[in-house]
């Protein structure tokens with residue numbers, strides 16, 4: 001469904017990411033694991049067109065999105081929930097969701113999408129008139145994901161959606177993401193929360209110092225010694 | 241007293257209308273337009289020309305002036321200002337660039353009007369018939385100008401809050417990066433907001449020309465008043481424009497009636513400084529996070 005390659009990002013002299021490549025299929029959950037500063041956010045931003053990456057190749061369902069500006073990438077079915085959420089704090093929940101349905105591809109299915117978002121996050125339905133800035137962190141995260149879903153995406157990119165949420169909310173969020181996957185949307189997830197995210201993921205990629213250093217199905221990564229040491233806090237043998 | 245209040249309300253309504261256009265250009269498109277008042281005077285001259293040369297009623301003239309000024313402002317943004325937008329790394333850099341560019345534009349527009357009309361003051365007599373409002377006599381043209389300013393302001397408010405395109409315009413003002421993530425073409429939307437601001441100031445120019453005298457060089461006064469109202473009300477805030485605009489108009493009229501007409505500019509700045517001392521971000525402004 002989504003195929004990207006040749007993603008490189010530089011900030012001045014600093015190479016944050018070199019030649020990253022990955023793919024996400026319909027209805028898959030893919031997790032990207034990596035330490036702070038490894039280049040995970042840079043990767044998602046480059047795919048979404050927010051950062052320049054001159055040689056990048058991005059294909060969604062066979063269509064070439066490599067040279068498109070960010071707003072046309074959303075039109076083509078790729079939505080990003082950025083690090084720090086990117087919601088419109090001064091606007092209400094209803095207005096944020098309305099804006100989410102801005103792409104032409106979303107207009108025809110707007111009512112149905114809205115109903116889906118309301119079942120996924122019932123709290124949003126109760127708070128439609130609230131200014132987003134006054135909501136709790138977890139609620140704002142729901143607005144951010146709800147807004148992205150309103151665009152009727154084929155692929156949803158999420159940058160650390162569980163950041164700052166209580167363990168209970170994280171579980172609710174991941175259950176919601178699993179439901180999103182069931183509707184055929186492919187999810188590309190950047191997470192610090194390796195244990196929970198590997199539990200719902202199909203496959204994963206490892207990023208170190210701006211390079212993709214490994215990948216595999218989630219179950220294999222969960223039992224991989226190097227992964228356990230780096231992200232799960234201990235070896236398989238020690239865990240017992 | 242009542243007369244001063246009525247005069248002040250009419251004037252304040254005009255200031256609010258002018259400020260709404262500037263707050264759109266500045267708050268959304270991030271262009272600090274120093275030639276703003278020149279466009280008001282340009283519209284006033286257009287109205288004068290249509291009325292005296294073609295016997296066209298200024299209210300009918302609006303139907304001509306508004307779309308033309310919208311088009312001119314749109315082209316101006318696309319042709320002259322978009323290159324600045326593209327090269328600016330931050331919104332602050334764009335602000336500085338736009339101040340320099342529009343400062344130059346101010347002299348160009350003013351120069352064109354000076355060569356066409358000279359430096360004299362102009363006015364025309366349209367509906368200068370007295371009407372009685374709450375026991376006071378007021379010229380009908382002022383009353384109509386005020387009524388139309390209310391209609392235009394209300395229409396703008398409803399467009400910005402009740403429609404998808406209006407909500408998109410506000411989204412760009414709040415966060416232009418996040419706006420891209422909801423498929424908003426930020427450059428196009430900024431051009432639209434800039435053009436909308438141009439149409440608003442032109443409509444204000446037509447309305448004001450019905451009851452005030454103007455000359456090719458009076459634009460700068462309106463730019464300054466619009467700036468004062470926008471900053472006083474809180475950048476990007478329509479309600480702030482309304483409240484600050486009315487406050488400015490009323491204080492001017494009251495001071496001119498009861499103290500001295502020469503003090504209106506002084507009271508402008510006293511009010512301006514007073515508000516900013518108490519609320520640095522303006523009456524309805526929120527301090528930057």
Ligand SMILES: Nc1ncnc2c1ncn2[C@@H]1O[C@H](COP(=O)(O)OP(=O)(O)OP(=O)(O)O)[C@@H](O)[C@H]1O
Pocket residue numbers: 011014016034035036037038039040041042043083
């Ligand atoms: N705007 C910027 N200017 C300069 N360097 C940057 C900028 N943004 C990111 N970097 C650098 O690029 C590298 C990758 O950053 P990135 O945000 O992609 O990391 P990350 O994997 O998302 O980290 P985290 O888990 O902390 O969010 C880091 O070394 C960071 O310091």
Ligand SMILES: [Mg+2]
Pocket residue numbers: 040041042083159
């Ligand atoms: Mg990050």
